[in-house]
Amino acid sequence: MKTSCITVLLLATVIFHLKAQIIPIETRNFNLVMSVGKNLKLYQSYLGNKLLNSIKELPQGKHEAYIPSGTDNLFEPAIRITHADGNPSLELLYVSVTSKKQDDNVTTTIIHLKDSKYPVEVNLNFTAYYNEDIIKSCTEIKHAEKKAVVVSNYASSMLHFDAEKYWLTQFYGDWAEEMRMEESKLTHGIKILDSKLGTRADMYQTPAFFLSLDNPSTENKGELIAGTLGWTGNFQLAFEIDEQNSLRVISGINPFASAYQLEPGKTFITPEFIFTYSNHGKGQASRNFHHWATNYGIMDGKKDRLTLLNNWEATQFNFDEAKLSGIFGEANKLGVDLFLLDDGWFANKYPRNNDRAGLGDWEENTKKLPNGIGHLVKDAESKSVKFGIWLEPEMVNPKSRLYEKHPDWILKLPNREEHYYRNQLVLDLINPAVQDFVYNIVDEMLTKNPGIAYIKWDCNRMMTNTYSPYLKEKQSHVYIDYVRSFYSIMERLRKKYPHLPIMLCSGGGGRTDYGALKYFTEFWPSDNTDPVERVFIEWGYSYFFPSFAISSHVTSWGKQSLKFRTDVAMMGKLGYDIEVSKMTEKDLAFSQQAVKEYKRLKNIIWHGDEYRLVSPHEEPRAVVMFVDSIKSKAVLFSYNLNTRFGQTINAVRLEGLDPDKNYKVKEINLYPETSSRIVRSEQSFTGEVLMNKGLNVSSNMALTSAVIEIIAQ
Ligand code: GLA
Secondary structure (H helix, E strand, O other), X not given: OHHHHHHHHHHHHHHHHHHOOEEEEEOOOEEEEEEEOOOOOEEEEEEEEOOOOOHHHOOOOOEEOOOEOOOOOOXXXXXXXXXXXXXXXXXXXXXXXXXXXXOOOEEEEEEEEEEOOOOEEEEEEEEEEOOOOEEEEEEEEEEOOOOOEEEEEEEEEEEEEOOOXXXXXXXXXXXOOOOXXXXXXXXXXXXXXXXXXXXXXXXXXXXXXXXEEOOOOOOOOEOEEEEEEEOOOOEEXXXXXXXXXXXXXXXXXXXXXXXXXXXXXXXXXXOEEEEEEEOEHHHHHHHHHHHHHHHHHOOOOOOOOOOEEEOHHHHOOOOOHHHHHHHHHHHHHHOOOEEEEOOOOEOOOOOOOOOOOOOOXXXXXXXXXXXXXXXXXXXXXXXOOEEEEEEOOOEEOOOOHHHHHOHHHEOOOOOOOOOOEOXXXXXXXXXXXXXXXXXXXXXXXXXXXXXXXXXXXXXXOOOOOOOOOXXXXXXXXXXXXXXXHHHHHHHHHHHHOOOOOEEEOEOOEOOOOOOHHHOOOEEOOOOOOOHHHHHHHHHHHHOOOOHHHEEEEEEOOOOOOHHHHHHHHOOOEEEEEOOHHHOOXXXXXXXXXXXXXXXXXXXXXXXXXXXXXXXXXXOOEEEEEEEOOOOOEEEEEEXXXXXXXXXOOOOEOOOOOOOOOEEEEEEEOOOOOOOOOOOOOOEEEEHHHXXXXXXXXXXXXXXXXXXXXXXXX
């Protein structure tokens, strides 16, 4: 009986394989379709708006789906391998396809390819998230040659397009000026967005883009792909237009200085490239990402987040137990959930009183904290505030005991002068002893002080003079193995501490990618907390990340009113980094009320559909709204950044509401003793009016803001 079942199964598989000429990968609103040619090569037949009935009629497609190097390819390849015998070519032929439904929403399709002459296998994996309209793709490479092969290109994804024109929206920046946005028409040849920073992905270039077909897309119009690579290190996104005006988009780890020796029997798995298709502009693409991030992409995406008071901007390195104790009381007064102790609490031989010393020596500084962290946790708890702590476990200052004890644990060239950035060096995470060290820093902190409820994990430099003492002659593995080691530490930590909230930070926004966000609950988008700058920076991040992941703090950076600073912070994950004791009575009353309002509205802001209504890149103001899934409640944020003399400010058409519902519109979060200049109290309108005629949401005074609540009656 058993044997016959297996025989039937095998037969079914063979028949399926013989028939599998068309391979559809589908979500609710789009498909990616592959086909197998008579020559057994795999082709991309289609990528676009959902085809309901005619998939079978699609022609084969002219682009080989995942183009190898060394045979007949004339442009940028997806994969390049040098075999053990020195042969630098690959010809990938279709073997089979398997498709597995993980549940009603998620299906993984694996297309198995094999070289025609060598025992090299390449599996293209596509996981489709039906409701979210997201496809995640990655590649597995393995072989059974006698010795190692060298893999020097290893794309996570290759996609092909045939449009008349292509428009690329990219994001770039630097410390404190993250996520600047730029759109340009692609020209013939190759355009590369990449990073060679090693420890970070983001910072100078962001591993995310929009590619609009034929015309630039707007928020609501245009056909486009939005994509991002989930990899916390060197990435490369390449866009190449060939002589026939076809575009190939190749996304993956940056092959720069990273030829990888792959041993027989081992599998090289690329990071995931996550993308969506929209024929309704960028807004829809962002909402797809937000839904996917909530349900799958970000650690505990559906769980609560803590509001907090951080002490970095308020105290920098200058604090002691008494000062902190006072701040716990202030956090409690403010009404936030948690106090976050930032940099400066550790190291004794070389005390961490500035950023030049102490990094690596993770014991409490006994002068500042004679009773240790445990005492602080209890003290905070006695004031009904949870306690969180800053760590930067991957780094070391040369002025530290760690540096003196373990010079061989540091990434640096043996025969050149050390090169510092923020006076520090990167640890050689590839060394298993260093992985244990990093794991133990966190584990010991949490076991010794079980009340710790939050971690801010920082990473304040990139790699330079890069050399791993542990890797010895395999230096071309360093960039890849560093990131894999970082993930393996996080895997271990997440096994033991599955739900501890951890903020991902990297000198501001150096690390913001879905590779790391599997392990982190939120990220620090920028050290620049000037609210006008933050409107732009968070606008940029909102294209790919949901608001609950974008930590957004009220600080004293920027000269705007407290109301303006608070309204900006409220469109993300709200926190404070400010001297509460110096607030006036009115400021405090306003802030206490704001925290309460935020807690009341957070679920709409975090999980509602986000509509970017007025772009600060197009007008001197920004308007964003969030609508809950049943269109019964919405919150709108409006920021006037500057008003020119005589400028008129138009009403804004709202989006995402139910045209047939009647909505009450009310300005909230007003500063004490002020009333709304925009909305008369108790006004109500139909969704149809709000979405067609619009609503006045901005005063004409520069640097004013409004939060408007919209409730169906
Ligand atoms: C980085 C972070 C800041 C702060 C400092 C502490 O710059 O981005 O938020 O934690 O480190 O040194």
